[in-house]
Amino acid sequence: MSFSSEVKEELSRHLPTARHCQIAETAAILSLCGQISEKDGTIRIQTENAYVARKYFTLLKKTFNIEAELAVKLNQKENTYLIRVNDREETCQILQAVKLHETDRQLAMPIPAVVVQRQCCKRAFLRGAFLASGSISDPNRFYHLEIVCPDAPRAEQVQELLKNFGIDARIVLRKNHHVVYMKEGAQIVEMLGIMEANIALMNLENVRILKEMRGSVNRKVNCETANINKxxxxxxxxxxxxxxxxxxxxxxxxxxxxxxxxxxxxxxxxxxxxxxxxxxxxxxxxxxxxxxxxxxxxxxxxxxxxxxxxxx
Known part of the structure; x- marks a missing residue:
C-alpha cells in the first residue's frame, strides 16, 4: 500500500462526532467529486478509491440516515465506485445541509463560508477534500502533497482554508485542473495534523528525523573529508x-x-x-x-x- 493510500485509509476511519463537522466533510467530497444527474437531478459521486467511497457512504448514513446506492464497476487496473442518492427529497436534504444549491444541474461553488465557520469544520472540510481528490508522495523519496480541484474558485477556497492554519500552499494549473500543493516537509506534517491523520503524521516525522540525521552525518563526513584532503x-x-x-x-x-x-x-x-x-x-x-x-x-x-x- 502506498503512503497516500495509508493516509486515506486512516482518514476514512475517522468520523467526526459533531454533525456540523460531518456536514463540512460531506460538503468537501461533493464539492470536489460530486455530480448532479442530468436526468432527474439526483446527486452522485464517482471515485476509484475505495476509502473515499466508504467514507462518503458512512457520512450519508450517520449524518442524514440515508442509505445510498453503491455500484462497483470492475476494471483490470482499478475498480470504479459509484454512490448515488436516487431519492429526490433525500438529495434536497443533503444539498440544503451542505448549502450546495443546484443551478442548471451543476453544484453551486464554492462551498458557502457558513459551512466552514468553525475551526473544527475547517479541519473536517480539508480532510474531505484530501480524501476526495488529494494525494501525498512517499516521504522516503520526496515531500509533496496536493489536492486537485476542478476550477479556480474551489482551489482558492482550499488554499484560503490552509492559510487559516498557517500553511502557505501554492496553486498551479495542470491541464484543465487547478492543483493546490505544498512541498515542505513541515507543512505536510502540519496538514496531516489538521486532518487528524495522527498515525501517518508519526510515520512521516520518523522519516524526516532519519533524513535529517543522514544529512547531518553526510555533511560532517564531507567536512572532515575536505579537512583531511586539505x-x-x-x-x-x-x-x-x-x-x-x-x-x-x-x-x-x-x-x-x-x-x-x-x-x-x-x-x-x-x-x-x-x-x-x-x-x-x-x-x-x-x-x-x-x-x-x-x-x-x-x-x-x-x-x-x-x-x-x-x-x-
Missing part, C-alpha cells in the same frame, strides 16, 4: 619543499630548529601540526610548527628562484 595536500607540498632543500643546500645549512622540523616532517608525513610540535625538543605549539614550516617553504621558493626553477 591537510594531506599541505603535507605533500611541505615534503616537496623539504626534499628540494635537502637536494640543493642540505639540512646542515639550516638553523637547528628548522633542520629538526624538516627531518621530523619527512619522518612523519602523516602527522598533524600538533603531533609534530610534541615531537620537537623543546615542545612547540601548532602556531610555532606552522611558522617553521612556512620558513622552510620560503627557503625552498627562494632556492627555486635562484636555480631558475618553478616556485610551488
Amino acid at each position: 591537510t594531506v595536500s599541505a603535507a605533500i607540498r611541505q615534503i616537496e619543499d623539504i626534499r628540494y632543500i635537502e637536494e640543493t643546500i642540505g639540512f646542515s645549512s639550516l638553523p637547528e630548529p628548522l633542520e629538526q622540523m624538516a627531518r621530523l616532517r619527512l619522518q612523519y608525513p602523516e602527522a598533524s601540526l600538533l603531533e609534530l610540535g610534541k615531537m620537537l625538543t623543546p615542545v612547540v605549539g601548532k602556531s610555532g610548527v606552522n611558522h617553521r614550516l612556512r620558513k622552510l617553504k620560503e627557503i625552498a621558493e627562494d632556492l627555486r628562484r635562484k636555480q631558475g626553477g618553478e616556485v610551488l
